[in-house]
Amino acid sequence: MKKDKTLISINGLTKFYGPKKAIEDVSFDVHQAEILGLLGPNAAGKSTTMQIICGVIAANNGSVNIAGHDIIDAPKQAKQNIGFLPEQLPLYGDLTVDEYLLYSAKLRGIKKQDLNGLIISCKKRCGLENTGKRLIQNLSKGYKQRVGIAQAIIHMPSIIILDEPTSGLDPKQILEIRELMRELSKVHSIIISTHILSEVEAICDRVLIINEGNIVLDQYLKKLLADNNSLESVFLRLTGDRS
């Protein structure tokens, strides 16, 4: 079990969409160099939680602290430490991969002299070496997903937040993305959301299950599995479906 530095600390997040409650009193910490799997049925509040952490939407209540900076009080410093891949890929189809990555890197305030090196190394890590001159709209789904991940890691953030990074990919691409995430987790902390249980078992250190806006489980995967539970049975028990 890792007991490193806490990178994200989330306290009592509550978010309403109009009268509808999306999440309630969500609190957890993310430590350095760990992969946290955010699990939950559809509409459980996974995406909402992630978007609040990234400052895309504001919570009604609670606080998010990223590497010592509050997301509301010091958004620029906090966001510098975050790379975010939303569920809907934030891609401009009419730009080439190179143009898009350059723009994303500049948005994150990367200095001019570092731009080229970062883009080349980022493309290499995501397997995009030969696609730099192609228009994003002409890429296959798998490559678009890679470009999405590339924009999230290009500025070497300490925290990478990926919302369903493997949805719509074929099995081979899923394996490649998982490999990439393992690679990334050596230096970055990663939060991924998914509803594929085997994915969590394959790559995550820690599991967080959200159901109807509340956290119902926060446990290290090793410990969870050591107690002779299968993730599936735990998930089904906690999210209300009895099998």
Next chain:
Amino acid sequence: MINNIILIARNELRRFFKSTLAWIILAIIQFLVAIFFYVPLVMYLQPASPASGLTDSVVSTMYGFAAYIILIISPLLTMRLISEERQLGTIRLLFSSPISITEIVLGKFLGIIVFYLLILFMITLMPLSLSFGTQLDFGQILSSLVGLFLLMASIASIGLFLSSLTNSPAMAAISTFGAILFLLIIKIGGTNSSSNLAVIFSYLSIDGHYNNFLSGLFNSIDIFYYIILTTLFIILCIWRIDAERTYG
């Protein structure tokens, strides 16, 4: 701050010029304005022409019509500014980046303003070509340019704001068109009447203030009218996007 604004503006322009829309709009505006340049010029050259001076009768006429052409085409320029970012989901890239909403909005505004300046430059080439053969009143031309620029800035900010209300560029275009048309026809309520309301109506209309610039009249009230209109809608746009982040 400035760097981020320029970054957003440059990306806006780069993507705009990758679409055929930008080039088609430039061509159409150029073609239509050329007609309104050529026709007064031919009329001026008639021996029996009652026109007073070349700049006044040809150049100002051209800028006068150019304003209406630009007002009509403008919704197509501004419709995608914010709405498309939302449609593509790229607005989340902007929101999760270390840039403020003010920078995003000002960057978008700057981007479209640069495009308007290009239109302004392109159509100004036509009257400038006359200076090879005759004397032009450059003061009046400059005044027309300032007027047209302020007019463009105000409709750009209206379009920007209306684009921030929706995630569909078509909706943004039609509502911007409606708003511009409203600001144009509001002066009908102000004609042939001397009531206080009529004065307000004609004061609020968007092209009345422009006519002073065309005749070379630099009136601070007209300048303030456009600056207030522009600033108002930029601020509304920032508020709107900020509210979206808080309540959406």
